[in-house]
Amino acid sequence: MSVTTDPCRDRESLQQWLRELFEAVDSKNAAGFAAFFTDDGRFVYANSPPVQGRQAIGEYVTGFFSMLASIRHTLVGAWSVPGNVFLELTVTYVLPDGQSFTFPAFDLLKLDGGRIREYLIYVDASPMMAAMRSA
Numbered sequence: 511m512s513v514t515t516d517p518c519r520d521r522e523s524l525q526q527w528l529r530e531l532f533e534a535v536d537s538k539n540a541a542g543f544a545a546f547f548t549d550d551g552r553f554v555y556a557n558s559p560p561v562q563g564r565q566a567i568g569e570y571v572t573g574f575f576s577m578l579a580s581i582r583h584t585l586v587g588a589w590s591v592p593g594n595v596f597l598e599l600t601v602t603y604v605l606p607d608g609q610s611f612t613f614p615a616f617d618l619l620k621l622d623g624g625r626i627r628e629y630l631i632y633v634d635a636s637p638m639m640a641a642m643r644s645a
Contacts, residue, residue, distance in 0.1 A: 517624055518590040525588070528597070532583045538575040544568030552628045556635055577642055580604045595619040603638050607645060611638040 517527035534542035544567045547553070553561045553570065561570045575581070586598040597617040604610045615633035619626050 516592070517621070518592060518595065524590055524595065528585065528588060528595075532585070535571075536580075536582050538578070538581065540568050540572040540575055543571055546626050547629070548622050548625045548627050551626050554629070555631045556633050577605070578603055579606045579608070593621050595621065601633065603635070605638070605641060605645070609638075609641055611635070611641070613638075 517523050531543070531546055533539075534546070544564050547564045547567055549564050550562065551564055551567060553567045555574070561567050580602075581604070582602045584600045584602075586600065588598075589596045595618070597615075597619070599615050599617065600612055601615050602610060602612040613633050613635055615631060617632070618628075618630040620628040
């Protein structure tokens, strides 16, 4: 991961930083994903309770990734202002039984020193969560 002082400084830097971020997620690399956060970073996935701290975030996504066969993000748009990144994307989750779910999502990333201080994911993944509960 390339932590820069400001991945928002230009479009090319932002695109590279986002490629690295989603490469970690889509390969289900929890430690790689958590490395993008500040030590006291905060992560909120949809309606789930917030997770605080890099180590806790790594543990949380390890558990989440274990419930998936695969995950894939497709970036639709990315916008930034100093210290904030706004993302429109689609995300496809495949469960171990082969069920596939694709949802639109919006992410807000608040940055501090090139790392994520707060990552908020807005997605309605309730059909997938229901399928997970019934499995």
